[in-house]
Amino acid sequence: MKKRILLTLPILLLAATPEAMAHRAWLLPSSTVLASDQPWVTIDAAISNEIFHLDYRPMGTSSLQVAGPEGSSPELTNTFTGKFRSHLDLQLAESGTYKVYTASHGLNARWVDENGERGGYPQRGQQGTTEGLQAAIPENTQELTISEFSRRIETFMTSGAPDDHALEPTGKGLELNPITHPNDLFSGETATFQLLIDGEPAVGAEIEIIPGNTRYRDTQEQITTVTDGEGMLNVTWPQAGMYWFNATYTDNQAVAPATQRRGSYTATLEVLPE
Amino acid sequence: MRNKFLPLVLMSTITIGSFLFNTARAEEPVSLTIDIEIPQIQVAEYHRPYVAMWLANERQQAVADLGVWYDIALANQEGEKWLKDxxxxWRRSGxxxxxxxxxxxxATRAPGTHQVTFHDIAADGTKFSELPAGKYFLHIEAAREVGGREMLSFPIQLPLQETLVVEQTGETELGLVSATFTRM
Incomplete structure (x- = not known):
């Protein structure tokens, strides 16, 4: 009995450390630059520790959406969820750029109640409501942070010539405004992107860019930067490959009852050899 | 009547263009001959390479397509799928x-040397003599299914001062490639 407790304890501690939260969510397309008439792409959707390695669990597919060029009505098909990944297919029926994405926003709260117990709303993996949040927060809290959060995960594919219709920012949450087209990235070249928070430049957003296949090397080789006064960043691609691009943003410009505004943005970008 | 005026209109447009952007044009007709060697490659699965040749300006914008060799005969345009390779x-023009x-x-070409010639008019109809004066690149790019990819680039200056003969030998997918630019 004692032995079992000893064995479980480190695991529980591990689960509470920030490292355990470092799972990365991603959408990985089979191709991003396509030729021929009405080509197909297949997309893996997963959450993992190693970038693009299926080592944790599948991403849910219910919130996945797709946008395409003007006049197109793309649909995700052959949706399937297995042990480690979800999978979907997309036909690029019209020439132009497509974006597969999941976006959510809402309120969450973290607190320490009068007895020193930590609490939060909504529960992990649950969808919260404003009413639910107000009901969940205890009467007397020692600490309370209500955040307006947004989370977006996406990837891009282009058949024929790229266009910008699917890339139009919505004005909600943390988003990418690609100055350089996300399907026009080449090693050795510099791409320029802008991050927007609720449609305005996201100044000081923290950027982390990690080349795929972390499993086959000793270091993350991440590129880290911070967006400038216009929410802009430049990245010079050191090599060709799939990249995991992540931006996080926090400020105190939230709408009451929230006191904090937080955004997380993730994209999978393919960089081709020059 | 209309036909008579059209050249005038075109002329004045060009004049205004030249005035605004100071783009002197190459003007001299140019003849271009390219010899491309497709090397013999000993591999278990050999496919003839896809080859594209084009002229780009200093900013690497394609200004004239000179040819693309690919599997045009495959059913359902299957061959077009690999043009992106x-x-x-693909990025600049395709x-x-x-x-x-x-x-x-x-169509794709078998190993050996193949010659293409353009008498001032590129494969896509662009006239070399109508290109603005400046620096250009002749690019020859080859990509082979289950093989490699290689690109050779030749910088040139238009208008042509004299006959220009340039050559390079590829290391993998292209053999000797030579190009001759002549004033017509």
Missing amino acids: IRQW RTLSFPVDGVSG
Whole structure:
């Protein structure tokens, strides 16, 4: 009995450390630059520790959406969820750029109640409501942070010539405004992107860019930067490959009852050899 | 009457263009001959390479397509699927075209040396003599299914001062490639 407790304890501690939260969510397309008439792409959707390695669990597919060029009505098909990944297919029926994405926003709260117990709303993996949040927060809290959060995960594919219709920012949450087209990235070249928070430049957003296949090397080789006064960043691609691009943003410009505004943005970008 | 005026209108447009952008044009007709050697490659699975050749300006914008050799005979345009593997050409020109392209599309070629010639008029109809004066690149790019990809680039200056002969030998997918630019 004692032995079992000893064995479980480190695991529980591990689960509470920030490292355990470092799972990365991603959408990985089979191709991003396509030729021929009405080509197909297949997309893996997963959450993992190693970038693009299926080592944790599948991403849910219910919130996945797709946008395409003007006049197109793309649909995700052959949706399937297995042990480690979800999978979907997309036909690029019209020439132009497509974006597969999941976006959510809402309120969450973290607190320490009068007895020193930590609490939060909504529960992990649950969808919260404003009413639910107000009901969940205890009467007397020692600490309370209500955040307006947004989370977006996406990837891009282009058949024929790229266009910008699917890339139009919505004005909600943390988003990418690609100055350089996300399907026009080449090693050795510099791409320029802008991050927007609720449609305005996201100044000081923290950027982390990690080349795929972390499993086959000793270091993350991440590129880290911070967006400038216009929410802009430049990245010079050191090599060709799939990249995991992540931006996080926090400020105190939230709408009451929230006191904090937080955004997380993730994209999978393919960089081709020059 | 209309036909008589059209050249005038075109002329004045060009004059205004030259005035605004100071773009002197090459003017001299240019003849271009390219010899491309497709090397013999000993591999278990050999496919003839896809080859694209084009002229780009100093900013690497394609200004004239000179040809693209690919599997034009495959059913259901299957061959077009791999055009993106000629990746610099795809980026600079191919992705904006619809296939087959008259005068530009052609079948893949067997190992050996192949010659193409343009008498001032590129495969896509562009006239070399109408290109603005400046620096250009002639690019030859080859990509082979289950093989490699290679690109050779030749910088040139238009208008041509004298006959220009340039050559390079590829290391993998291209053999000796030579280009001769002559004033017509």
